[in-house]
Amino acid sequence: MNQLKLTCLFLCLILFNTTKNFGQQNTTVYFNGDIITMEGKNPIYADAVVAKSGKIIYVGKKSVAMKKAGAKHKMVNLQGKTLLPAFLDAHSHFINVGFTASVANLLPPPDGPGADYNSIINALNLYKNSSDGKTMFKKFSWIIGNGYDDSQLKEGDHPKAADLDKVSTSEPVIIIHQSGHLGVINSYAMKMLNINKDTKDPEGGKYRRNPDGTPNGVLEEAACFGILFPILGKGDAEVNNMFVDKALVEYAKNGYLTAQEGRATIQQMSQLADASKKNKFFIDVVSYPDIALGVAETMKSPYYNAMHQYKNRYRIGGVKLTLDGSPQGKTAWLSHPYHIPPQGENEDYTGHGVMTDQQANDYVALAFKNKWQLLCHTNGDAAIDQYIRAIDLAQKSYNYPDHRTVLIHGQTLRKDQIPDLVRQQLIPSLFPMHTFYWGDWHLNSVLGDPRASYISPMRDVLDAGLIPTSHHDAPVTFPNSMRVLDATVNRITRSGKILGPDQRVSVYEGLKTLTEWAAYQYFEEKSKGTLTPGKLADFVILDKNPLKINSLEINKIKIVESIKEGKTVWKR
Secondary structure (H helix, E strand, C coil): CCHHHHHHHHHHHHHHHHHHHHHHHCEEEEEEEEEECCCCCCCCEEEEEEEECCEEEEEECHHHHHHHHCCCCEEEECCCCEEEECEECCCCEHHHHHHHCCCEECCCCCCCCCCCHHHHHHHHHHHHCCHHHHHHHHHHCCEEEEEECCCCCCCCCCCCHHHHCCCCCCCCEEEEECCCCEEEECHHHHHHCCCCCCCCCCCCEEEEECCCCCEEEEEEEHHHHHHHHHHHCCCCHHHHHHHHHHHHHHHHCCCEEEEEEEEECHHHHHHHHHHHHCCCCCCEEEEEEEHHHCCCCHHHCCCECCCCCCECCEEECEEEEECCCCCCCCCCCCCCCCCCCCCCCCCCCCCCCCCCHHHHHHHHHHHHHHCCEEEEEECCHHHHHHHHHHHHHHHHHHCCCCCCCEEEECCCCCHHHHHHHHHHCCEEEECCCHHHHCHHHHHHHHCCCCCHHHCCCHHHHHHCCCCCEECCCCCCCCCCHHHHHHHHHHCECCCCCECCHHHCCCHHHHHHHHCHHHHHHCCCCCCCCCCCCCCECCEEEECCCCCCCCHHHHHHCCEEEEEECCEEEEEC
16 A cells, blocks of 8 residues: 555545544533423423434433433533523614624613713713724714613703703814614704704604793604714714624623524614624524514515524514504604603693504504515514504404514503403514613603503413413613513612502522523424423523522622523623
């Protein structure tokens, strides 16, 4: 046998042995901790979990796990920590999470410095001279801040253009309300955009005004979006990549290994597709383009398919519709007036929808006709009524089976509307985090009692037989999974009140909204949401077991590690 043949034989033997042992070398056993499978109505614990080639191959006794793992494997000693299936983000805005991580943080304490007007102005002045501030101004030509909340400011009102003039009188400044539905611009920006006393309010929006009719800088809904969206449209590949990179870390460090872009613009859809082509995603990302922007061509994308399959960890899940605004910003559409109307409004003010019944009917019909999963933003109960009517008409015409249509937020969902959700088999993705962040504001200003105590009625939708999920709506709040769980279970306001004690759920049920039930919402219950052989090895490790501690301590639990298909993607 000549030298060339010997060399080839030697290389073949190496390749054979490498291939033979690859599966075993890629096998991991997790043990010595609280391993909660999330299967069934009551908690089930396992001694060990075995992951191989990105999937779970065994859950159960450690002695059997060792046999299943084979001769060569990695052992991970949890050292008493808790392992769960990774969390799925039931609703948020992925790209904007990266965006807000790049602009000035104006959130109120404990998440940011925004306690009063002066702290907002100081934060913006510090930011504009920072590395991120200079980069963002270079790209967008605006000084941008995010997260101010009038309900938490000492002044109890929105800053005005005159306040932002203390940041700059020669450059445009915009700050975005924590709800994402309002904003404020400075005097220079108003002059640059030719917004003055004679400027009419846009359809579905409003320029708030001084007593003499001149705009004061505060923007509602379409008035805000009409300025903000063109700004964001200036982003180039460099800054878009920065947004994606920052967003991925924010989700992974909170245990979310499936993230949502819950109202994507056409440009954002292009950003996400580009990131997928570059293999940037180390978690799964699902997008829902805004149906009102025209999605006929978008839904022909190879990233959309009826089998809910990913390409390089990205897919289009369906479409998003928005029917009203924000309750904390007092733009949600209610059936009865706000407890205290916003400045300049009458006592009978109920907020407003963003489109006519016919428009809503047409958009829902379009989704049902094409069998696109539909997510719809409906905070106010009047908007929910509009949504229910539109679904009835669409289903009558198109008979869309297993549609898993989602009601997003449902803050003021009425008890008498729940039977309609059951009849239509809707998935209520509720927002109990409001109980902490704005619970006192809802009680004292937005809704009053008893409406405030019934926001996000998780207990009632569960008892009605619905499959709910619980979300954070980042960047409205941080994508903090333990704060989501805490609010879903405890419903404690900032001042320590229990808001709607009868709507609390058990810790296990709260975990279900982040795991098994969230997987169902995504049509991914066969691959995610529980620790079951055959499903993806998507895990999150916590420093404490939320089922075994005082529930009031849940928000102090730390995410230790996030594992996507057997590989660590984030570690504390």
